[in-house]
Each structure stands twice: as C-alpha cells, then as structure tokens.
Amino acid sequence: MTIAITKDLLNKYDVAGPRYTSYPTAVDWTNTINQKNYFTALNNFKTKNKPLSLYLHIPFCESPCYFCACNRVIRTRKAKYGDEFITNLFKEIDLVINKIGKNKTVSLLHWGGGTPNFLEDYQIAKIHTKIAENFNLSNDAEISIEVDSRTLDNSRIGFLKQLGYNRLSMGVQDFDKQVQLAVNRVQSYEEIALLTQDFREHGIKSLNYDLIYGLPYQSIKSFKQTVKEVIKLRPDRIALYNFAYLPKHQPFQKKINPKDLPSADIRVKIFLQARDMLLDNGYDAIAMDHFALKSDEMAKSFASGSLYRNFMGYTLRYTDDFIGFGPSAIGYVGNTFVQNTKLLKNYQIKLNLNTLPVERGLVLSDDDLIRQWVINALMCQFTINKAEFKSMFNVEFNFYFAREQTHIVECQKQGLLDFNDNTMTISEIGKLFIRNICMGFDAYLQKRSPEVKFSNTI
Ligand SMILES: C[S@@+](CC[C@H](N)C(=O)[O-])C[C@H]1O[C@@H](n2cnc3c(N)ncnc32)[C@H](O)[C@@H]1O
Ligand code: SF4
Known part of the structure; x- marks a missing residue:
C-alpha cells in the first residue's frame, strides 16, 4: 500500500527521540550500578534454568565509516590487538561463570x-571454543555474527559455517559511489554479489543486509537503484536504518557536511519508496525498520505475533535474561540492566584488576516493567491487547495510562492508531511514527536533561 505523509505530520514529528532498543533507554541508566549490583542480579539468576542470550562485542574496525554510531576503535588489522583483547574477554567470561x-x-x-571479522579465524575459533566450553549452546540455537564485506572471503564464510554460524549480517549501507565516498565506506556491487553467492554455496541459513537511508548525497533516484540491486541479490532479511546523525557525540560524523544530507521530506520519500519496492518483490515489512522474505522465519514470527526486540535487534528467540561481554556490551539479568565501560582502555584496566567492567545500568521499577512491556509490544507487534495487559499486570490499561489518554487521542485524531475497548493498534501511517507514539509512554521523557540528544525519529 502506498502511504502519503502530510507536511503537518512531518513538521510535528520530525523530532529527536529514542530508538527504544531498550526501555528505559540507555541514557536513563545511571552510573550507580556496578559489579556489586551485577553480582546480586547474577546470584538471583543462578536459580533459573531457562535459556539465555549471549552478546559478544568485538570493538575493532580497520577504517572508520563516517556515519557510524557504533562503539569501536580503529586499528590496523594486526593479530596482536585481537590477542590482547581475547585475554581480557576470557577474564570477563571467567568472572561471570564463577x-x-x-x-x-x-x-x-x-x-x-565493531567488526567481529576484524579478528583472524584462529581468534574467532578460540572465542567460540571458550563459549562452547562454558555454556551449553542448544541444538537449535541462533548463532549470528555481523561481518564487514571488506574483510571477508569465501574461505572465511566456510569457516564460520563450520563453526556453526547460521545467520550472517553484512553492512551494505548504499551502493551509490558518491554516497560511499562521502561516508568512507567503498564496496562494489560485484563484491557484495560474489560474497552473497558464497553465503548461498556454504548453505548459510539466513543472510541480512544493513542499509541506511538519510546518508549524504542520497536521493530518491539513487536509492531506488540501490534497492533494485539489493532485490536482485535477494538477502533473506534487510535492516533499513534511519541515519542517526549525532556529530556532537560521534567525532567522525563531523566529516559529513550537514548540507549534503537529504531533508526530512526526502528521507521519508526514500524510505517509503524502498518499502514499496521491497513489498512488491516478495518481502514483508517487519516491525519498525526490517524486511524479510515471506519464506524467512522472521516474517512468519512477526505475522504470528511472536517477534521480540533486544539490543541485538529483532529476534525470534526470546529469553528473560541476556549477558553481554566486551566493551560497551549490555546485559539484562533479573530485571537489571548493566552496561560495560565503552572505552577499551578502561575495560582492560578493570579486568586486569579482576573486576567486572560494569559502569552503568538500572534496576527496573514496577512502572518501568509495565512501560517496557507496552513499548516492546508496540515496537514488535504494533498492537496492545488490553486483556493481555490486564492479565500480566492486574490493572486496567485505561486506568494505568489515564495521563497518556491525551497523547493517545491526539495520535488517533492524526490517524496514527486505532484505540477501542479491546486494543490499541498502530495504523500503516502510524508505523512510520512508532518512535513518536512510544515517546508518549516514556516516563523519563520530561525528566531528561536537554543535553541528552537522540537522533531524529523520521
Ligand atoms: C556493527 S555495524 C555492522 C558490522 C560491520 N562492522 C559492518 O559495518 O559491516 C552495524 C550496523 O549499524 C548500522 N549503523 C551504524 N551507524 C549507524 C548510524 N549512525 N545510523 C544508522 N545506522 C547505523 C550500519 O548499517 C551497520 O551496518
Ligand atoms: S559501520 Fe561497521 S565497519 Fe564501519 S565503522 Fe561502523 S562498525 Fe566499523
């Protein structure tokens, strides 16, 4: 379905706002959380027998993509950096396993x-073995890795497949040369096509491409060509991210001239055009900014309402708890968020002292848990079932969110959602403004310092 967005909606909603990869968002966590709180959470966790999720953060990249907002350090690809890092990573794993x-x-x-395939194959194998020795990877575990095409080849893909990696995610971003040069991320269509063929040959179950809209010099016409080329290669999944432009916080983004960025109006048109092209070519739109071939598990999971979201993105495997290892890695254990220090140097210092490098976090209150459930349901299923809400929290949705009624009615008037006695459901247009809709349920919004800056929602 083709969606038309009015200028009024754009003017109202093109504001800075969270992406809600978590609620409460990471900026609302405090530095009062440390190893002690994490140990308390891990102690409670000891009694549970349910499966968990693991995240490993590999903080290295060979060269900086100017758009990048990920936590990474730039190093020449020398094995010694990986070896040093692995020593500390193993200390961290041992402290948690204890x-x-x-x-x-x-x-x-x-x-x-960063880029996990910055590491050499032997280093990847060493880390994988450490994980397999300390955790029981279930037979149907989803084992996924983000890869940069520029340090990948057929034999490395075969090696990952042999280790058991069944989902690979590759940053493609945009095929246009002018855009690639402006963001210092040059990789040809031919290279990506060849690697895609290699993935298929090795029988990788699911391949994801990351694309970004809103990059410098992108136009409706140029991105149409990128999407055409992507469709030719048919990755199983596509993440189509809105460019998060925060030059104050990301020094390399200062190399991007704001004058070269497409306007909000053009950005929306670029997104909608890509969405229409993907929907016309066998992809389903999944939650906020993902697409998957109809045959892919993710499309089926979204359709059946069993899709979840965590820091790693949308996922089919829900676990109550997850543990993160590596600088900036986030964990969520027993309703407590913890985040490791972002700086590699501090990460090393802490682990040399045999201390977990936890730096920030939050123990969630009852109100946090209720709003977390609502925001997750909106981000993943685009609907709230009020009876389900009541059975979860033993309170009526309308009663609990009495103060949010003005926001809900306003969104309804603008055609962003439908609100009735049983459900609150986001409309097709509303899906584009899902971050803004969620902001109405965010109890921290008013409390945040104006210094805290998010990227624009549109
Ligand atoms: C850790 S990187 C992917 C792995 C690998 N390093 C690569 O670049 O191929 C994760 C993805 O985040 C996305 N990303 C990074 N910075 C972003 C930003 N400022 N705005 C939107 N998406 C961004 C990119 O699409 C990127 O592929
Ligand atoms: S996009 Fe990937 S390769 Fe580029 S700087 Fe970010 S993490 Fe590194």
Missing part, C-alpha cells in the same frame, strides 16, 4: 561490534 556456574543453556549467541 557466579552463575558452567553449562547454562544458550539459545541465542550474537557477535556484534
């Missing part, structure tokens, strides 16, 4: 970064 014991079942293992 608390929770060996052989907890893991149903989701994800490597992110």
Whole structure:
C-alpha cells in the first residue's frame, strides 16, 4: 500500500527521540550500578534454568565509516590487538561463570561490534571454543555474527559455517559511489554479489543486509537503484536504518557536511519508496525498520505475533535474561540492566584488576516493567491487547495510562492508531511514527536533561 505523509505530520514529528532498543533507554541508566549490583542480579539468576542470550562485542574496525554510531576503535588489522583483547574477554567470561556456574543453556549467541571479522579465524575459533566450553549452546540455537564485506572471503564464510554460524549480517549501507565516498565506506556491487553467492554455496541459513537511508548525497533516484540491486541479490532479511546523525557525540560524523544530507521530506520519500519496492518483490515489512522474505522465519514470527526486540535487534528467540561481554556490551539479568565501560582502555584496566567492567545500568521499577512491556509490544507487534495487559499486570490499561489518554487521542485524531475497548493498534501511517507514539509512554521523557540528544525519529 502506498502511504502519503502530510507536511503537518512531518513538521510535528520530525523530532529527536529514542530508538527504544531498550526501555528505559540507555541514557536513563545511571552510573550507580556496578559489579556489586551485577553480582546480586547474577546470584538471583543462578536459580533459573531457562535459556539465555549471549552478546559478544568485538570493538575493532580497520577504517572508520563516517556515519557510524557504533562503539569501536580503529586499528590496523594486526593479530596482536585481537590477542590482547581475547585475554581480557576470557577474564570477563571467567568472572561471570564463577557466579552463575558452567553449562547454562544458550539459545541465542550474537557477535556484534565493531567488526567481529576484524579478528583472524584462529581468534574467532578460540572465542567460540571458550563459549562452547562454558555454556551449553542448544541444538537449535541462533548463532549470528555481523561481518564487514571488506574483510571477508569465501574461505572465511566456510569457516564460520563450520563453526556453526547460521545467520550472517553484512553492512551494505548504499551502493551509490558518491554516497560511499562521502561516508568512507567503498564496496562494489560485484563484491557484495560474489560474497552473497558464497553465503548461498556454504548453505548459510539466513543472510541480512544493513542499509541506511538519510546518508549524504542520497536521493530518491539513487536509492531506488540501490534497492533494485539489493532485490536482485535477494538477502533473506534487510535492516533499513534511519541515519542517526549525532556529530556532537560521534567525532567522525563531523566529516559529513550537514548540507549534503537529504531533508526530512526526502528521507521519508526514500524510505517509503524502498518499502514499496521491497513489498512488491516478495518481502514483508517487519516491525519498525526490517524486511524479510515471506519464506524467512522472521516474517512468519512477526505475522504470528511472536517477534521480540533486544539490543541485538529483532529476534525470534526470546529469553528473560541476556549477558553481554566486551566493551560497551549490555546485559539484562533479573530485571537489571548493566552496561560495560565503552572505552577499551578502561575495560582492560578493570579486568586486569579482576573486576567486572560494569559502569552503568538500572534496576527496573514496577512502572518501568509495565512501560517496557507496552513499548516492546508496540515496537514488535504494533498492537496492545488490553486483556493481555490486564492479565500480566492486574490493572486496567485505561486506568494505568489515564495521563497518556491525551497523547493517545491526539495520535488517533492524526490517524496514527486505532484505540477501542479491546486494543490499541498502530495504523500503516502510524508505523512510520512508532518512535513518536512510544515517546508518549516514556516516563523519563520530561525528566531528561536537554543535553541528552537522540537522533531524529523520521
Ligand atoms: C556493527 S555495524 C555492522 C558490522 C560491520 N562492522 C559492518 O559495518 O559491516 C552495524 C550496523 O549499524 C548500522 N549503523 C551504524 N551507524 C549507524 C548510524 N549512525 N545510523 C544508522 N545506522 C547505523 C550500519 O548499517 C551497520 O551496518
Ligand atoms: S559501520 Fe561497521 S565497519 Fe564501519 S565503522 Fe561502523 S562498525 Fe566499523
């Protein structure tokens, strides 16, 4: 369905706002959380027998993509950096295992970064073995890794497949040369096409491409060509991210001239055009900014209402708890968020002292848990079932969110959602403004310092 967005809606909603990869968002966590709180959370966790998720953050990249907002350090690709890092990573794993014991079942293992394939194959194997020795990777575990095409080839893909990696995610971003040069991320269509063929040959179950809209020099016409080329290669999944432009916080983004960025109006048109092209070519739109081939598990999971979201993105494997290893890695254990220090140097210092490098976090209150459930349901299913809400929290939705009624009615008037006695459901147009809709349920919004800056929602 083709969606038309009015200028009024754009003017009202093109504001800075969270992406809600978590609620409460990471900026609302405090530095009062440290190793002690994490140990308390891990102690409670000891009693549970349910599977958990693991995240490994590999913080290295060979060269900086100017758009990048990920936590990474730029290093030449020398094995010594990886070796040093692995020593500390193993200390961190050992400290956690001392608390929770060996052989907890893991149903989701994800490597992110930075660039996990910055590491040499032997280093990847060493880390994988350490995980497999300390955790019980379930037979149907989703084992995924983010890869940069520029440090990948056929044999490395075969190696990952052999280790058991069944989902690979590759940053493609945009195929246009002018855009690629402006963001210092040059990779040709031919290279990506060849690697895609290699993935298929090795029988990788699911391949994801990351694309970004809103980059410098992108136009409706140029991105149409990128999407055409992507459709030719048919990745199973596509993440189509809105460019998060925060030059105050991301020094390399200062190399991007704001004058070269497409306007909000053009950005929306670029997104909607890509969406229409993907829907016309066998993809389903999944939640906020993802697409999946109809045959892919993610499309089926979204259709059946069983899709979840965590820091690693949308996921099919829900676990109550997840543990993060590596600088900036986030964990969520027993309703407590913890985040490691972002700086590699501080990460090393802490682990040399045999201390977990936890720096920030939050113990969630009852109100946080209720709003977390609502925001997750909106982000993943685009609907709230009021009876389900009542059975979860033993309170009526309308009563609990009496103060939010003005926001709900306003959104309804603008055609962003439908609100009745049983459900609150986001409309097709509303899906584009999902971050703004969620902001109405965010209890921290008013309390945040004006210094805290998010990227624009549109
Ligand atoms: C850790 S990187 C992917 C792995 C690998 N390093 C690569 O670049 O191929 C994760 C993804 O985040 C997305 N990303 C990074 N910075 C972003 C930003 N400022 N705005 C939107 N998306 C961004 C990119 O699409 C990128 O592929
Ligand atoms: S997009 Fe990937 S390769 Fe580029 S700087 Fe970010 S993490 Fe590194």
